[in-house]
Amino acid sequence: MTDSITKNKRKSLNKIFIFIFWIAVWQGAYLVIQRDLYVPAPLDVFLRLKELVVLEVFWRSVAYSIYRVIAGLILSIVLGVVIGIISSLNDYVYDLINPLMAAIKSTPVLSFIIIALIWFSSSNVPIFICFLMCFPVIWTNVVAGIRNVDIKLLEMAKVYHVKKWLVLKKIYLPSIVPYFSAACITCLGLGWKVSVAAEVLSHPRNAIGSHLYSAKVYLDSSELFAWTLVVILLSILFENIFARLIEKSTMNKSAKAKI
Amino acid sequence: MTDSITKNKRKSLNKIFIFIFWIAVWQGAYLVIQRDLYVPAPLDVFLRLKELVVLEVFWRSVAYSIYRVIAGLILSIVLGVVIGIISSLNDYVYDLINPLMAAIKSTPVLSFIIIALIWFSSSNVPIFICFLMCFPVIWTNVVAGIRNVDIKLLEMAKVYHVKKWLVLKKIYLPSIVPYFSAACITCLGLGWKVSVAAEVLSHPRNAIGSHLYSAKVYLDSSELFAWTLVVILLSILFENIFARLIEKSTMNKSAKAKI
Amino acid sequence: MKNLHKNYGELEVIKNFNMMISPNKIHCIFGPSGCGKTTFINIVASLIPADEGNIEGMQEKTVSYIFQEDRLLPWATVEENILFVLESRYDEKEAQQLADKYLSLVDLTNFKNAYPRELSGGMKQRTAIARAFAYEGDVLVMDEPFKGLHLELKKDLMEYIINYGYRENRFFLFITHDVDEALYIADHIHIFQGPPLSLKQEIIVDIPHEERRSQKEKLRQYKEILLQRSKE
Amino acid sequence: MKNLHKNYGELEVIKNFNMMISPNKIHCIFGPSGCGKTTFINIVASLIPADEGNIEGMQEKTVSYIFQEDRLLPWATVEENILFVLESRYDEKEAQQLADKYLSLVDLTNFKNAYPRELSGGMKQRTAIARAFAYEGDVLVMDEPFKGLHLELKKDLMEYIINYGYRENRFFLFITHDVDEALYIADHIHIFQGPPLSLKQEIIVDIPHEERRSQKEKLRQYKEILLQRSKE
Amino acid sequence: TETTAPETPEEPEIEEASETVEKGSMRVAALNGPTGMGMVGLMDSSESGEAGLDYEFTLMSSPDELVGKIINGEVDVAAVPTNLASVLYNRTEGQVQLAAVNTLGVLYVLEDGDTIHSVEDLKGKTVNISGKGATPDFAFQYILQQNQLEADKDVMLDFALQHADLAAAAVEGDVTIALLPQPHVTSALMRNQNLRIALDITAEWNKVTNNEGQLAMGAIIVQKEFAENNKALLDEFLKEYEASVNFVNQEMEAAAALIEKYGILPNAAIAKNAIPYSNIVYIDAQEAKSFVQEFYEVLFSFDPRSVGGQLADDGFYYEK
Numbered sequence A, B: 001m002t003d004s005i006t007k008n009k010r011k012s013l014n015k016i017f018i019f020i021f022w023i024a025v026w027q028g029a030y031l032v033i034q035r036d037l038y039v040p041a042p043l044d045v046f047l048r049l050k051e052l053v054v055l056e057v058f059w060r061s062v063a064y065s066i067y068r069v070i071a072g073l074i075l076s077i078v079l080g081v082v083i084g085i086i087s088s089l090n091d092y093v094y095d096l097i098n099p100l101m102a103a104i105k106s107t108p109v110l111s112f113i114i115i116a117l118i119w120f121s122s123s124n125v126p127i128f129i130c131f132l133m134c135f136p137v138i139w140t141n142v143v144a145g146i147r148n149v150d151i152k153l154l155e156m157a158k159v160y161h162v163k164k165w166l167v168l169k170k171i172y173l174p175s176i177v178p179y180f181s182a183a184c185i186t187c188l189g190l191g192w193k194v195s196v197a198a199e200v201l202s203h204p205r206n207a208i209g210s211h212l213y214s215a216k217v218y219l220d221s222s223e224l225f226a227w228t229l230v231v232i233l234l235s236i237l238f239e240n241i242f243a244r245l246i247e248k249s250t251m252n253k254s255a256k257a258k259i
Numbered sequence C, D: 001m002k003n004l005h006k007n008y009g010e011l012e013v014i015k016n017f018n019m020m021i022s023p024n025k026i027h028c029i030f031g032p033s034g035c036g037k038t039t040f041i042n043i044v045a046s047l048i049p050a051d052e053g054n055i056e057g058m059q060e061k062t063v064s065y066i067f068q069e070d071r072l073l074p075w076a077t078v079e080e081n082i083l084f085v086l087e088s089r090y091d092e093k094e095a096q097q098l099a100d101k102y103l104s105l106v107d108l109t110n111f112k113n114a115y116p117r118e119l120s121g122g123m124k125q126r127t128a129i130a131r132a133f134a135y136e137g138d139v140l141v142m143d144e145p146f147k148g149l150h151l152e153l154k155k156d157l158m159e160y161i162i163n164y165g166y167r168e169n170r171f172f173l174f175i176t177h178d179v180d181e182a183l184y185i186a187d188h189i190h191i192f193q194g195p196p197l198s199l200k201q202e203i204i205v206d207i208p209h210e211e212r213r214s215q216k217e218k219l220r221q222y223k224e225i226l227l228q229r230s231k232e
Numbered sequence E: 001t002e003t004t005a006p007e008t009p010e011e012p013e014i015e016e017a018s019e020t021v022e023k024g025s026m027r028v029a030a031l032n033g034p035t036g037m038g039m040v041g042l043m044d045s046s047e048s049g050e051a052g053l054d055y056e057f058t059l060m061s062s063p064d065e066l067v068g069k070i071i072n073g074e075v076d077v078a079a080v081p082t083n084l085a086s087v088l089y090n091r092t093e094g095q096v097q098l099a100a101v102n103t104l105g106v107l108y109v110l111e112d113g114d115t116i117h118s119v120e121d122l123k124g125k126t127v128n129i130s131g132k133g134a135t136p137d138f139a140f141q142y143i144l145q146q147n148q149l150e151a152d153k154d155v156m157l158d159f160a161l162q163h164a165d166l167a168a169a170a171v172e173g174d175v176t177i178a179l180l181p182q183p184h185v186t187s188a189l190m191r192n193q194n195l196r197i198a199l200d201i202t203a204e205w206n207k208v209t210n211n212e213g214q215l216a217m218g219a220i221i222v223q224k225e226f227a228e229n230n231k232a233l234l235d236e237f238l239k240e241y242e243a244s245v246n247f248v249n250q251e252m253e254a255a256a257a258l259i260e261k262y263g264i265l266p267n268a269a270i271a272k273n274a275i276p277y278s279n280i281v282y283i284d285a286q287e288a289k290s291f292v293q294e295f296y297e298v299l300f301s302f303d304p305r306s307v308g309g310q311l312a313d314d315g316f317y318y319e320k
């Protein structure tokens, strides 16, 4: 017990150290670049952030942006896993879906933003774009995970006539967990990035992206960085929550979790 | 021998079928949406593409864009693998680098586009942005791959005092191949998408993105789609080449390749 | 079983192989490493298809298979691993009863909540045995089932097969490299050679199991033959 | 070796364990499944650290270890697997010679370019044996090394250990569940029980190896003791 | 089609030799689109060596790149949106000055139909605008305000679409009322005959502002340091630039061809149609000061940040 407390203490000390380290790097960059307009001083940004957090509109924007990212991610994850499983079970389906995925992955947003904007409300466009970005990542990793499932275990299940859905639940799903969680970690970051970028494009009323955009056009770099920092912190927060969740759900479930 | 020939034949027939299928879907969408400016007819786009491919500027733009994507990807892959390995060997390094990665992943391009445009020439900005997008994907998957290396094999190498770099080459590298290739497949698509988007922002002289943008501004949707199609085709081509390469390099090397 | 044929690439593992396996008996397969035993019983258990030929009379039979490797789900506990194969065949209560029964048979009741990585080699093997026994298939196919087990447990399990499993109208097919094991339990001993796989000799051990302990001399004769034949 | 102590979570596998292992001998470890044998030899080979206590006189020794599982690199051929451990210790030519020599010892020369997935269970085990032998460590630690091998090959390998390996001033520590195997090769037999691990009895087999075939009666006595002691 | 013009028109060696007097040099940057259109005359004369200065033109499509170059001092003179001029002045502590106004209103309300003839007619309608928080947004809102209409209540504003998308949507009839700048107005009009210009925002602006206020959309700015050290050069440039503006407005055919040549707009047809509606002008800073200031005040009242947080002082306006 005491052991784990000291460990936790050391860990949080560690976090503070890491935080200070990166702030120092930032301060260093500020001193080297010497252009407030490109890289503002950390202190200025924190002061601005302090001003922002007391505003109601700040929290409203953050809340709406979080909602959009989560909606986009959940869509991506659900569809990515389902379609990933379907398309790796049958080679024909895979061959059919693969070019679609390549298209989704590589088509520049520019090319279809207008349809998206006309079909969805401007508040939902970021969800859609976030989905288009993250869905193929999840899909690719799920397919890779399934391809690397241990065939020996599948053979075992076959000999014992284990039902399809049990095989899915007990062999496929646990096998794709590491691939899946790598994809999710990637998407948690990407999701924020593209949602915010899409908010810049579609200008919903309450959105981090909208604030970011006006900060940029008005060359208000401390505000720009303050909002950027908000995005980064939210993304780190999300990642930590996700890591906690995965750890909990695979606790004692996989040899790797412990090591 | 004959067996493999018929198989190949069937496969290419298959490809034609898949191609026709998606064109039909497109034509269907065109008929349903009935807005030439949003979704032009496939035929129009092909005709426009035919006009484009005879132009010298077409090939120059394609060549430069390919160069940018490849440069961005190679940078991402090299650094992603190297830093991925370094940061999974030591927990402290990982804790230190992780927030940086979260920042890179989630920081909207908007926030640093000015400084990027100043530091790099407008032709190199897409490389940089492509790198920022793909690098964390590679890194995340490399780290996941390393975390899932079979500890039993590492123990074996330890008992036999196998040299560090041999362990790296013969245990770590092959273990991360499936994770790595999933990441690469994701990045091959993403790379195209973000490079082109960055070209739209930075407008280099020879760039698919620049053409895409002006097609868009001047409401030339067949040209917009023609260029988009070029991007998608290039991305599929890249993916196929990559799949071929991976297959070759892991031929008979891993149980999974064959199945 | 007729005209079996199986290639791995250029290697002809099984070629024109014919064999009769009489039901309600314990068959033991004996043969050098790499001769094709596992391949053969994989085909019998229809785990892998034969390139040519077919197995008769196996279609409707359920199979319990103890693999040469343990093939446990690494993310499931010992108990979950056993329930995994039972759930599709038995209802929940039955499955739980069977699992409990066979866990105590292999002496793992205390470890039923342990994960495979927390087990010793022999304990993993015991889990695999419990899984196969608990499934109670019509055919019990076993690939070196008792490796890594100490003598006592091995004997207990063999007794169990003879006393209970055997009576339930099942047939057994098992691979071993241990002469004593084979003589202790088998009705038929098939000595294989290969590849390509062929039957060198079939020995019918016609001593009832109850008498094997007492008829030591007769057993010794069988042993001599067995050792002799497999040496050649 | 003093006051060893090792816990896995709440399970005390080894607790205050003391033992002397005399050099230049073949030591055989005997004990029920799950008693802590593998854990013990892992500590001896410094593969895992002891929670308390330490092993003396092992620091500068190189170790060849045949694991309970094969632990082959799935993406490397049989030959590459063997060279993998040799390359850091021997120069290229030596490594190749050693690999060739031991491949032919375990009768796998024809399969040196095969990948583990193309091998039978016994062949994988033989690869693992060849790897350990080829490394020629000062200490040879073996965890059920001969499982899955047919009698002939097993005997050949044991003879090899007695005739060559043994002479080279090495010591052997091996786990087995097979009484005949132990009596064929071991100088000392340690009967373990556990967990927590403890030494139940140490039997010193003082018949020179050459005479074991002839002194059948004496061997039988040892066997009796061994069976008796491990049964209790 | 090429959008980016050659960054530096090559100066033939012979020309250099024939010129005996050493010319002063100047780096000029502009964005593609209307703000750059007035410059084509100058670019042409510079290329043929008739210009009084040795110009190095940079045409950019990316405003971010232009901003970066100005901040870094990599260009001496640049054509930028008027509010950006003020933003830059305030954010760089007076590093730039406003030398002249070069574009007046380029904003128009397009309608698919025939219902809107005055600002009042907008009541109860939805107007699509692009660029929230940019000049068009505030100018339009100000006009609404002065006409006793409340934004988002009497007139709904929708900012979802960017210029090009908005133009496309207007062409396709998915948007009936759109506020667009040139040259998007022209390309939309050329694509859909049903579209018409319903309101000229410049005219409406002039109606609601006093003392003949003008809607100053684009301006020429100069690095203050350059202006102080090379006053003669700058004045020479302004003179030549004025001439160029006049050339563009008078000889539209020729100008349109040059606009296509330098890739400011993709084709001469759009250029020719767009020139009359683009309000390309030349007004000296001192002359423009009053209405520019008024414009800034309007922006300031909506959002102080849109002019860089504060109103520019007199030092902002360059004196010849």
Ligand SMILES: Nc1ncnc2c1ncn2[C@@H]1O[C@H](COP(=O)(O)OP(=O)(O)OP(=O)(O)O)[C@@H](O)[C@H]1O
Residues within 6 Å of the ligand: C117, C118, C119, C120, C121, C122, C123, C148, D008, D009, D011, D013, D032, D033, D034, D035, D036, D037, D038, D039, D040, D068, D195
């Ligand atoms: N990684 C681990 N985590 C938790 N418990 C473990 C772990 N490894 C082994 N154990 C436990 O330690 C005990 C001894 O294991 P060990 O592998 O040493 O047994 P063993 O004597 O080698 O048995 P066998 O002959 O079956 O291989 C067992 O009860 C096992 O459950």
Ligand SMILES: Nc1ncnc2c1ncn2[C@@H]1O[C@H](COP(=O)(O)OP(=O)(O)OP(=O)(O)O)[C@@H](O)[C@H]1O
Residues within 6 Å of the ligand: C008, C009, C011, C013, C032, C033, C034, C035, C036, C037, C038, C039, C040, C068, C195, D117, D118, D119, D120, D121, D122, D123, D148
């Ligand atoms: N998947 C495979 N691909 C290619 N060759 C294989 C494969 N599986 C087995 N073989 C080859 O087939 C032969 C027979 O293998 P099998 O596993 O049936 O042997 P076995 O009799 O079970 O041996 P052991 O007693 O060592 O387990 C071997 O020579 C092996 O190399």
Ligand SMILES: [Mg+2]
Residues within 6 Å of the ligand: C037, C038, C039, C068, C143, D120, D121, D122
């Ligand atoms: Mg086998």
Ligand SMILES: [Mg+2]
Residues within 6 Å of the ligand: C120, C121, C122, D037, D038, D039, D068, D143
């Ligand atoms: Mg063990």
